[in-house]
Amino acid sequence: MTDMLSVAVHRGTGGVRFDRFEVPRRPAQTVLDVVTWIQREADPTLAYRFACRVGMCGSCAMTVNGRPRWTCRTRVETVAPDGRLTLEPLRNMPVVKDLVVDMAPFFAKWVRAKGVFTPRADLGADFAVVPPASPARAAADAAVECIGCGVCYAACDVVAWEPDYLGPAALNRAWTLVNDVRDGGQDARLAAVAGDAGCRACHSHGSCTRHCPKALSPTASIAGLKRAVLRAALHGGA
Amino acid sequence: MSPARLFLLQRASAAVLAVAVLVHLVTILVAVRGGLTAGEILGRTAGNLGWLAFYVLFVVAASIHAPIGLRAILREWAGWRGWSCDVAMALFAALLLLLGLRAAWAVFAA
Numbered sequence: 001m002t003d004m005l006s007v008a009v010h011r012g013t014g015g016v017r018f019d020r021f022e023v024p025r026r027p028a029q030t031v032l033d034v035v036t037w038i039q040r041e042a043d044p045t046l047a048y049r050f051a052c053r054v055g056m057c058g059s060c061a062m063t064v065n066g067r068p069r070w071t072c073r074t075r076v077e078t079v080a081p082d083g084r085l086t087l088e089p090l091r092n093m094p095v096v097k098d099l100v101v102d103m104a105p106f107f108a109k110w111v112r113a114k115g116v117f118t119p120r121a122d123l124g125a126d127f128a129v130v131p132p133a134s135p136a137r138a139a140a141d142a143a144v145e146c147i148g149c150g151v152c153y154a155a156c157d158v159v160a161w162e163p164d165y166l167g168p169a170a171l172n173r174a175w176t177l178v179n180d181v182r183d184g185g186q187d188a189r190l191a192a193v194a195g196d197a198g199c200r201a202c203h204s205h206g207s208c209t210r211h212c213p214k215a216l217s218p219t220a221s222i223a224g225l226k227r228a229v230l231r232a233a234l235h236g237g238a
Numbered sequence: 239m240s241p242a243r244l245f246l247l248q249r250a251s252a253a254v255l256a257v258a259v260l261v262h263l264v265t266i267l268v269a270v271r272g273g274l275t276a277g278e279i280l281g282r283t284a285g286n287l288g289w290l291a292f293y294v295l296f297v298v299a300a301s302i303h304a305p306i307g308l309r310a311i312l313r314e315w316a317g318w319r320g321w322s323c324d325v326a327m328a329l330f331a332a333l334l335l336l337l338g339l340r341a342a343w344a345v346f347a348a
Contacts, residue, residue, distance in 0.1 A: 162314050194242035196313060230249060233242040 002083045005076065007034060009046065010088040013095045018086070019043070025083065031071035032060050034085065035099065047098040055213065058149030062099050063088040068154040070213040090154035092167075106150050109166045114192045115173035118185030128182045140179040143172050143221045145214050152208035152218050164197035168208035168218030171199055175221035178228055190225075190232045199225040244306050251303035258296040280348040290346040297338030305331040 005023040021038050032050055039046040050060035055073040062071050064079055065086050076085070093101035130137050152168040153159055159167045166174075174193050177183050193199050199222045208218040269279055283289045305327040312318040 158314075191242075194240070194245065196241050196310075196319075198241070200241065200245050201310070201314070226245075229242050230246055233240075233246040 005034060005080065005083050005085055007038065007085045007087065009035075009038065009098070010095075011046075011098050013097060015088075015095075025076070029076045031062070031064050031069070031074045031076060031079065031085065031087070034076060035062075035071065035087065047096070047100045049100050056147060058147035061090055061149040061151045061154070061213075063090060063154065068151040068211050070149055070151065073213060090150050092154050092156065092159045093150065101150070103150055106153055106167070106169070107148070109170040110173055112192060113166045113170040113174040113198070114185055114189035115170055115177065116185075117177060117180065118183055118188075120182055120184035123182060130181055134181075136179040136181055139224065140176045143216055143218075144176045146172055146216060147214060149213065151211050151213055155207040155211040157205060157207060158201055158203055162197065162201055165201045166193065166198055168202075168222065171202070171225055172216065172218040172221040175224050178225065187232075190229055193225050194229040194232070199229060202226075244309075247302050248306040251299040251306075254295065254299040255303055258292070258299060261292065262296065280345065283345045284348045285346065287346075290342060293342035293345065294339065297335060297342055301331050301335040301338060304334060 003025055005025050007021045007023050008018045009021060011017045011019050021042050023034050023037050023042075026033070032053065035046070035048050036050075039048065048060075048062070050072060051057040052059075053072045055070060058070070060071045061068060063069075064071065064074060065084075067079075068090055069079070079085070087099060089095045089099050089101045093103060093106055096102050132138075132141075146169060148169065150169065152172075156165075156168055158165050171193060174189055177189060178186060183189075202219070202222045204219055204223070206219045209216070209220070212218065308330065309323060309327045312323055
């Protein structure tokens with residue numbers, strides 16, 4: 001292990017300029033530690049985004065050596081054994097500056113996919129009982145831990161090819177709600193995800209699943225949505 | 239037609255094609271193994287209502303399946319969307335249906 005890391009960092013918005021920094025290597029150092037060191041010790045004008053530093057908030061995702069990752073939980077030793085790092089902003093989102101992307105279009109697609117809980121009118125005043133072992137609850141459980149980091153969205157080639165495509169995160173969110181027995185907005189949700197830019201556009205490459213830091217499978221969620229859309233179409237809906 | 243209906247039609251036609259293509263290819267392999275000529279093959283298919291029904295089903299499934307898939311490819315790779323693409327795909331479906339049914343009829347009525 002060398003004492004110093006050689007880190008190339010994307011600067012500006014154009015994808016053209018990279019600044020190189022020599023960063024001291026430390027035990028158990030994360031990629032976010034590296035970026036923070038650069039900003040505090042070498043170049044205070046560097047823009048990047050983070051909040052919780054413990055893998056909960058989903059704000060520190062970047063492209064690390066060509067792959068989208070959550071930087072706060074990515075150890076340098078696992079991604080740069082040779083001591084060389086290239087840091088870029090996430091793909092498929094407009095770059096604000098340096099390592100910061102504008103996530104507004106990403107979250108706008110959650111809204112377009114009807115990723116908002118819509119209570120059923122007949123729920124009543126008491127708590128709705130959802131048995132933990134029920135199939136719908138188990139399906140929602142498998143997808144519900146998304147932290148909205150955008151890693152899957154950046155990893156998805158279909159998003160790159162078809163900018164309208166809702167993307168794995170928004171569709172994964174829709175799938176959790178399709179399996180929420182308390183939700184009353186299913187018809188509108190299935191119609192939203194059945195469109196040309198919806199679940200049908202997924203090629204099942206599995207990049208989202210491969211890169212999801214929470215080990216979720218948006219690919220499986222999208223497959224579930226395809227089945228739900230087909231069932232709805234058979235019954236005259238969607 | 240809604241995108242969900244198109245999806246359903248494409249999946250259903252794919253299911254038909256999966257069987258039809260297999261039967262078609264196996265039949266070709268078996269038929270030519272013994273050195274049959276085109277004339278001899280047509281001699282066996284002519285007037286056979288079973289083969290006519292099979293190929294009509296095959297052609298209808300292909301005419302549904304191919305334009306829907308092509309539409310998705312054109313959307314993604316050529317950025318062609320909207321009504322003009324849908325009209326072009328409907329015409330393509332009609333062309334496939336016409337040419338396919340003509341071929342199926344030729345095999346029956348040879």
